[in-house]
Amino acid sequence: MHIVLVGMNYRSAPVEIRERLAFRREQLADALATLRGRVGLHEAAILSTCNRIEIYAGVPTLDGTIDRLQQFLSAHSHLALDGLVPQLYCYTEPHSIRHLFSVTSGLDSMVLGEAEILYQVKHAYQWAKEHGATGKALNTLFQRALNTAKAVRSQTAIGHGATSVGSVAVELAEKIFGRLSQASVLLIGAGTLGELTLTRLVDRGVTRLHIMNRSPDRAAGLAAGYGATPQPFNELAASLQQVDIIITSTNAPSAIIARAEVAAAMRLRHQHPLCLIDLGVPRNIDPAVSRLENVYLFNIDDLQGLVAHSHEQRQQALGQSQAIIEEKVDRFLDWWREELSPCDPSSLGPVAAP
Amino acid sequence: MVLIHTLCSLLSYVAFLVAFIIGLLFLMQERQLKRKTMGALFHRLPSLDLLDRINFLAISAGFGLLSIGLGCGLVGSRVILGRWWVADPKEVAALGLWACYLLLWIVRLRSTLRGHRVALLSVLGFTLVLFTFLGASWLLPTSHPYQSTLRRVSVS
Known part of the structure; x- marks a missing residue:
């Protein structure tokens, strides 16, 4: 049994192409049936996210599998094969295995170490399994990939720290107040970054929201969008x-x-x-405020500094993460050689690269 | 009576030790937040709010236990020595300690102080605990060493 991967990601193809190739959930059943029927795959799984579309396949022999997969993707996306093929990458084992392990661990993501991809891979696998499209090879492959990702996340700093101004602000607020569901938040002004931070806080369960603006109409408009209470500007002292x-x-x-x-x-x-997050330039809050006891003031530079710090930390964890992945890939290959190997493993290699 | 006195006093020291450690963690975490330098510990420490609450709980427990311990000590002294108060250095130190933690407990209960200063005081307060526990036993002449306590226990 060979494990073949054909796909594209944000590095290999622009969003205009990716959006045409993407699989909606309701298309998966038909697509998996076609892959196992006309395309001739024994096992198949489709991973389709906004940043990548990848088809993992288990086939007994390689004979034209990759060509047929490319044709399938061309038909699905209504893109000419000539235009599509240069944007695709195609791997066989061990590269296909290493790729899935890296992807699942967030090493191939736009934001290094992000956790969302772990759940996306999990769902892609579950959906393929529900449709009866996976077998011994892909079941083991995906289970090991998910385990590898969990090991990488728990043993390295790859997922540490927040990676956007909004999520850093949330992280800091949580370090002060613990759970945020009881916290009340006031947003002053209508800057984009402020609204973005508010959204992040709402995601974390904040429900008591107040919005203040020099223009009462603007405050009311914004407040309606978030289910918040608009407040007049002269009530700042009370707030x-x-x-x-x-x-x-x-x-x-x-x-x-x-x-x-x-x-x-x-x-x-x-x-x-009191947690104060000042996203204004020039600054909206007197910096001397931060010397007050139990007052925590963060300005835009502080937040951006912490974002940079997280990225740096994740970058430093890259080597360690790759080492774990290599070890897990080797272990998978041992299992694969024993159980499924079609031929001499030394003949394996990438079939084509983008 | 003497046994309860010893047990409650020692347990109150343990509670003050907890308050000391939690206070220290609070100050470390707060320092990182104020300086915006998130070190290795940052992701492991609980929130300031939780640390502040545990700190208050430990101070309350310690203060309550110390009160019981002192009360039993007074009664024990009356029963064994015939006097409520022998003005032993350790007694004086313990009473001072009790007064300090009473004050700390009240200011935190009434939220006159909170967070930073309570954490700082619970760290500093522990030096008084150490003084009462060790200093008054070893550095000053006292009728409270543990050997004699044990002897008294066996006598009573």
Whole structure:
């Protein structure tokens, strides 16, 4: 049995091509049936995400399998074969195995070490299995890939740290308050980054939202979109006493929150911690505020610095992650040679590369 | 009575030790947040809110146990020595310790102080615990060494 991979990702093909090749979930049943029927695969699984479309196949002999897979993808995407083939990569074992293990571990992702791909691979495998499209080879391959990804994530720093300004802000807020479901948030201003950060907080379960803007109409409009309470700008002092997290994202020419205001609010709020996230340039919050006890102020440079730090940390974990993957690939190959090997493994290699 | 006195006093020291460790972790975590340098420990430590709550719980438990321990000590002293108060250095130190933690407990309960300063005080407060536990036993003449406590236990 050979394990063959034909696919494309964000590096090999632009989004205009990828979106035409993508498989919607409701297309999977037909596609898997075609792959096992007309294309002649014994086993098949389709991984289709916004960044990659890959078909994993188990075939007893290679004879024209890759050509037939390319034709299948050409027919599916309504793209001419000549235009499509240069955007595809095609691997056989051991490269196909190593590729899946790397992909599942997030090493091949746009944001190194992201975790979403692990679930996408898991679902791709489950769907293929539900349609009876997998057998001994792909079952073992995908199970080992998922295990490898879990080992890589737990043993290395590949998934450590947040990788966007919004998620770093969430991470910091969680380090202060623990779970955020009880926290109340005030967004001042209508900058894109502020809204993005608010969305991240909502994702983490924040429900008590307030939105403040110089223009009451703008505040009401934004608030409606998030189920938030619009608040007039002159209630800032009162809000400082009540909310836990304040995000400022205005283009005001000077600071809108001064140290004295925050100091007064901290006494009234019985030193309950306050997290301030200043996304404005020029800064919306007087930097001296950060010297106050139980007040945690982060500006855009702090957040971007932490994002860079996470990326750096993940980059450093790359070597260690690859070592784990190599070891797991070797172990899979041992199993494969014993159980499924069609021929001398030394003859194996990539069939074609993009 | 003497046994309860010893047990509660020792357990209160354990609770203050917990408050000390949690306070230390709070200060470390807070320092990283204030300086925006997220070290290796950052991802492992619990949130400041949780640390603050555990710290308060430990201080409350320690204060309660110490109160019981001191109360039993006074009664024990009355029963064994015939006097409520012998002004032993360890007694004085323990009373001071009790007063300090009472103050800390009240300011935290009323939220006059919270977070940073409570953590700092629970770290500093532990030096008083050490002084009462070790210093007053070894450095100053006392009627409280453990040998004599044991002897008294066997006598009573």
